[in-house]
Amino acid sequence: MTEAYEKVQLARHKDRPTAKSYIDNIFKDFTELHGDRRFGDDKAIMAGIAWLDKIAVTVIAIEKGSDLQQRVMRNFGSANPEGYRKAMRHFEQAQKFKRPVVCFVDTPGAFCGIGAEERGQGQAIAESITKMVSLKVPVISIIIGEGGSGGALALASGDEVWMMENSIYSVITPEGCASILWKDTSKVKEAANNLKLTAQDLYNLQVVEKVFSEKLPFEKLCQEIKEQLINTLKNSILLTEKELLDKRYEKFRKIGR
Amino acid sequence: MLKKGLFKKPQNILEGGTNSRAEIPEELCRKCAECNKMLFLGELKENLNVCDQCGYHFALSARERIFITADKNTFKELFVGIKPKNILDFFEYDKKLSSAVQNSKEEESVICGTCKINKIPVCLFVMEGRFMMGSMGTVTGEKITRLFEYALEKSLPVIGFCVSGGARMQEGILSLMQMTKTSAAVKRHSDGGNLYISVLTNPTTGGVTASFAMEGDIIISEPKALICFAGPRVIEQTIKQQLPKGFQKAEFLIEKGFIDLIVERSKLKDYLFKLLSFHTGAKK
Ligand SMILES: [Zn+2]
Numbered sequence: 001m002t003e004a005y006e007k008v009q010l011a012r013h014k015d016r017p018t019a020k021s022y023i024d025n026i027f028k029d030f031t032e033l034h035g036d037r038r039f040g041d042d043k044a045i046m047a048g049i050a051w052l053d054k055i056a057v058t059v060i061a062i063e064k065g066s067d068l069q070q071r072v073m074r075n076f077g078s079a080n081p082e083g084y085r086k087a088m089r090h091f092e093q094a095q096k097f098k099r100p101v102v103c104f105v106d107t108p109g110a111f112c113g114i115g116a117e118e119r120g121q122g123q124a125i126a127e128s129i130t131k132m133v134s135l136k137v138p139v140i141s142i143i144i145g146e147g148g149s150g151g152a153l154a155l156a157s158g159d160e161v162w163m164m165e166n167s168i169y170s171v172i173t174p175e176g177c178a179s180i181l182w183k184d185t186s187k188v189k190e191a192a193n194n195l196k197l198t199a200q201d202l203y204n205l206q207v208v209e210k211v212f213s214e215k216l217p218f219e220k221l222c223q224e225i226k227e228q229l230i231n232t233l234k235n236s237i238l239l240t241e242k243e244l245l246d247k248r249y250e251k252f253r254k255i256g257r
Numbered sequence: 258m259l260k261k262g263l264f265k266k267p268q269n270i271l272e273g274g275t276n277s278r279a280e281i282p283e284e285l286c287r288k289c290a291e292c293n294k295m296l297f298l299g300e301l302k303e304n305l306n307v308c309d310q311c312g313y314h315f316a317l318s319a320r321e322r323i324f325i326t327a328d329k330n331t332f333k334e335l336f337v338g339i340k341p342k343n344i345l346d347f348f349e350y351d352k353k354l355s356s357a358v359q360n361s362k363e364e365e366s367v368i369c370g371t372c373k374i375n376k377i378p379v380c381l382f383v384m385e386g387r388f389m390m391g392s393m394g395t396v397t398g399e400k401i402t403r404l405f406e407y408a409l410e411k412s413l414p415v416i417g418f419c420v421s422g423g424a425r426m427q428e429g430i431l432s433l434m435q436m437t438k439t440s441a442a443v444k445r446h447s448d449g450g451n452l453y454i455s456v457l458t459n460p461t462t463g464g465v466t467a468s469f470a471m472e473g474d475i476i477i478s479e480p481k482a483l484i485c486f487a488g489p490r491v492i493e494q495t496i497k498q499q500l501p502k503g504f505q506k507a508e509f510l511i512e513k514g515f516i517d518l519i520v521e522r523s524k525l526k527d528y529l530f531k532l533l534s535f536h537t538g539a540k541k
Contacts, residue, residue, distance in 0.1 A: 110486065110487075112486075112487035112491055112492055112495050113487075113492060113495065114492065114496065114500070114504070116486070116487070117485055117486065117487065117492065117504070117505055118513055119513075120515050121467070121486040121487065122463075122466030122467040122470070122471050122484075122485065122486035123466075123467075123471040123515055125467035125468075125486065126436075126440065126466070126467050126468050126469075126470075126471040126472055127471075127472075129436060129437050129440045129467075129468060130441075130443070130444050130472060133437055133440060133441045133444065134441070134444050134448075149424070149433060149464070150424075150464055150467040150486070153434075153436055154467075157437040157440075157441075169430060170429065170430060170433075171424050171426060171428075171429055171430055171432050171433040171464075172424075172426050177426055180426065181348060181349075181426075190348070194345070194347050194348050194429075195345075195347075195426075195430075196345050196429050196430065197429065197430065201430075202430060205430065205431065207430050207431070207434060248441075249441050249445070252434060252437045252438040252441055253402070253438055253441070253442075255395070255431055255434040255435070255438060256394075256395025256396070256398055256399050256431050256434070256438070257399060
């Protein structure tokens with residue numbers, strides 16, 4: 001069995017494909033749309049409209065950036081409240097135009113800083129979760145690298161959550177956990193094991209519905225994701241609004257019942 | 258105004274007739290965290306755990322909170338007997354749970370039930386800060402979710418007192434999922450046209466701030482309560498600079514537009530009643 005911490009390192013690896021690469025390979029004509037209409041344009045979150053085969057979809061993605069310059073510009077994939085508010089604007093438009101939503105999640109966590117707190121990071125995440133879980137169109141989230149706590153959950157409260165084989169999803173970073181538990185950040189491996197944060201763990205805990213093997217070449221993997229998205233969305237479209245919402249409610253309702 | 262002397266215990270020998278404060282054993286006193294005044298425990302309790310010099314609000318246990326909020330003998334606890342378990346087989350969680358139970362004399366970090374506030378029936382949840390710092394585990398999330406579902410079914414308002422260190426690490430991702438689970442239940446209750454007032458007390462942080470604490474139709478805070486997503490220490494470590502005084506306190510949040518009201522403890526019940534009564538008239 002692979003140690004959980006190896007997965008953490010793989011999930012954070014600098015050569016790992018970021019959301020942009022997935023978007024380019026899965027969709028056609030992705031058109032990015034900027035800004036939250038309230039404060040600014042958070043570069044950590046990209047949002048827009050694209051074609052998934054013949055279906056117009058809203059795409060929302062946390063983008064880490066693929067080189068150092070990009071990563072700095074993207075704030076290393078840590079969104080500020082305006083990022084989540086941009087996402088919410090697109091949730092609302094998707095609902096208005098009856099477009100399904102696909103989210104890509106790859107974040108060490110929501111940004112932690114003075115401005116983020118001043119502008120209501122907690123409120124923004126809470127509202128994003130609420131909007132997503134009550135959205136009247138199908139919404140699927142794919143965790144492609146790091147799923148860092150509330151900052152990831154804000155874009156992962158939909159019908160299904162999928163994960164890449166080497167991605168992680170956790171309530172706290174293993175470093176944070178180690179420093180709280182053992183006052184010793186070198187105990188990250190133990191922390192990672194304890195947290196049950198690998199895609200395989202989360203699948204077994206029935207928190208995520210699908211795990212994609214990363215053994216395939218990247219283009220093939222994207223093709224596989226594309227097919228699964230089309231299938232799942234086609235099935236979701238058959239549901240009535242109430243069935244869709246009840247099913248989503250139950251997905252989260254059953255966790256810890 | 259709440260009556261003084263609500264918590265008055267039977268007098269003991271040490272309490273009666275002492276004039277010299279300097280001779281009082283330390284266990285009868287507590288230093289105010291804000292102004293350093295030495296406060297007698299008996300007087301502090303009479304004053305609802307608020308410093309009479311500077312107005313600092315000390316923590317209340319969940320039961321004390323219920324006692325000063327609910328009309329006498331109206332609180333009926335719901336969902337008793339659901340206990341947290343070490344689902345993930347997490348390091349020393351069993352030990353932490355049993356000491357939390359011992360410290361708080363409660364089963365989990367939240368108590369739920371129904372009660373009346375000046376005769377208006379409500380659903381009430383009160384978090385218990387002494388139970389693993391009020392952290393949210395799966396049972397916490399489950400009880401709060403059930404309360405909102407119950408309140409929706411009965412068309413009752415919900416009043417929720419928050420105090421929390423956030424999602425509970427020892428239940429891993431399952432704790433995180435409670436943020437969505439509770440938010441979904443709050444939303445359904447809200448869509449049913451029902452009122453939810455959340456009352457934030459010191460401290461309300463992390464995953465609780467980023468879910469039901471911030472989802473009230475009306476959000477009230479006690480004075481000077483710390484309310485944040487990321488805690489001040491984490492931010493200071495990240496940005497390597499000291500935070501301005503009063504940052505993330507209730508007074509700061511109301512300036513930034515994130516809470517509706519700051520109400521001192523002694524006036525809280527009056528405010529809750531006033532707000533509740535605006536929402537009960539039209540319904541019947
Ligand atoms: Zn004081």
